[in-house]
Amino acid sequence: PTILAIESSCDETSAAICVDGEILSNNIATQAMHAQYGGVIPELASRAHLQNIVPVVDVALQKAGKGLQDLDAIAFTQSPGLIGSLLVGAEFAKSLSLALHKPLIAVNHMQAHVLANLIPERKPSFPFLCLTVSGGHTQIVLCKAPLQMEIIGETIDDAAGEAFDKCAKLLGLPYPGGPLIDKYAKEGNPDRFQFPEPKAQGYNFSFSGLKTAILYFLMNAGKSQVYKEDFATTDEERKQFIDSNLADICASVQKRIITILLNKFSKAAKDLDVKDICIAGGVSANSGLRKAFTELGEKNNWNTFIPEFQYCTDNAGMIAITAYYKLLDQKFASLDIQPAARGFE
Ligand code: ATP
Numbered sequence: 233p234t235i236l237a238i239e240s241s242c243d244e245t246s247a248a249i250c251v252d253g254e255i256l257s258n259n260i261a262t263q264a265m266h267a268q269y270g271g272v273i274p275e276l277a278s279r280a281h282l283q284n285i286v287p288v289v290d291v292a293l294q295k296a297g298k299g300l301q302d303l304d305a306i307a308f309t310q311s312p313g314l315i316g317s318l319l320v321g322a323e324f325a326k327s328l329s330l331a332l333h334k335p336l337i338a339v340n341h342m343q344a345h346v347l348a349n350l351i352p353e354r355k356p357s358f359p360f361l362c363l364t365v366s367g368g369h370t371q372i373v374l375c376k377a378p379l380q381m382e383i384i385g386e387t388i389d390d391a392a393g394e395a396f397d398k399c400a401k402l403l404g405l406p407y408p409g410g411p412l413i414d415k416y417a418k419e420g421n422p423d424r425f426q427f428p429e430p431k432a433q434g435y436n437f438s439f440s441g442l443k444t445a446i447l448y449f450l451m452n453a454g455k456s457q458v459y460k461e462d463f464a465t466t467d468e469e470r471k472q473f474i475d476s477n478l479a480d481i482c483a484s485v486q487k488r489i490i491t492i493l494l495n496k497f498s499k500a501a502k503d504l505d506v507k508d509i510c511i512a513g514g515v516s517a518n519s520g521l522r523k524a525f526t527e528l529g530e531k532n533n534w535n536t537f538i539p540e541f542q543y544c545t546d547n548a549g550m551i552a553i554t555a556y557y558k559l560l561d562q563k564f565a566s567l568d569i570q571p572a573a574r575g576f577e
Pocket residue numbers: 241242312313341345365366367368369392393394396397408409410411412414513514515516517518519544545546
């Protein structure tokens with residue numbers, strides 16, 4: 233079967249074509265205008281989706297060498313995400329489904345991030361454990377079958393991507409700062425500065441304390457990590473401190489985020505005795521995490537799986553592969569289905 237999938241949950245408008253579980257095209261339009269505001273502005277995001285969606289779908293069809301008449305099903309991201317953004321993809325998919333008389337498939341975005349690992353030919357075997365690290369979520373997911381997942385741990389406050397972006401903002405870097413921390417970290421010494429490892433129960437994560445620790449560290453221009461009401465530095469001193477130590481700060485911050493993630497994840501993988509481990513979500517594009525994750529697998533004799541870069545951050549390819557498994561199970565949605573900002577369909 234040939235599936236057209238649409239992703240519009242946040243600030244990328246994306247369309248993909250999947251034929252019998254193989255992704256033929258994965259076209260992504262990223263909305264650059266949010267950078268100037270330091271974050272995604274929901275109203276602007278939905279308007280940009282409206283402008284982008286028709287050309288983005290056209291290009292996805294062209295790249296795959298397919299036309300509307302070839303489609304057997306239309307899939308879209310139903311939840312979670314920004315409601316105005318989700319609505320654009322949902323209404324587009326429903327209209328096309330109605331016009332072409334083809335079934336509609338509703339996909340959960342977080343489930344799709346995990347299943348990005350089923351896109352390549354080399355696939356993990358079930359059950360596998362996945363560390364999903366994105367802009368809004370940080371989860372350890374036990375995946376027993378393509379559509380059977382259990383969240384066994386998650387963040388109790390900020391997501392890993394949020395931690396990257398907030399730390400980057402404190403360093404004066406533009407949004408989204410995660411990829412920039414990755415870039416500068418490559419030149420830096422990860423052991424130069426020590427940031428605390430937060431305490432969270434079980435397989436859960438916490439990142440808000442790290443962000444605060446880094447704020448105080450920068451306010452003290454590296455002189456101390458202890459909070460003082462009256463910071464003994466001037467704006468100029470702090471700026472100079474960041475400028476002359478940027479690579480080492482980025483490398484140290486990145487190392488701490490990675491160790492927080494992998495310490496919890498490896499404990500879960502040992503306890504559950506899984507053989508195959510995966511990462512997913514925007515932060516799985518981080519080069520330090522990809523390397524540390526691979527080393528963790530080698531050390532413990534686990535098979536590691538990491539999606540290609542284009543399938544880490546938001547993309548319709550992952551929606552399409554999830555829809556493929558839903559189609560095999562005949563899990564179709566009715567035309568009155570509504571998108572939801574949170575929760576499962
Ligand atoms: P969610 O999937 O939870 O709804 P989202 O869709 O906004 O959130 P993604 O698109 O999956 O999130 O990921 C975006 C996040 O990934 C951002 O926080 C961004 O900074 C981070 N990110 C992307 N590339 C890198 C990188 N190389 N290093 C670190 N973080 C990165």
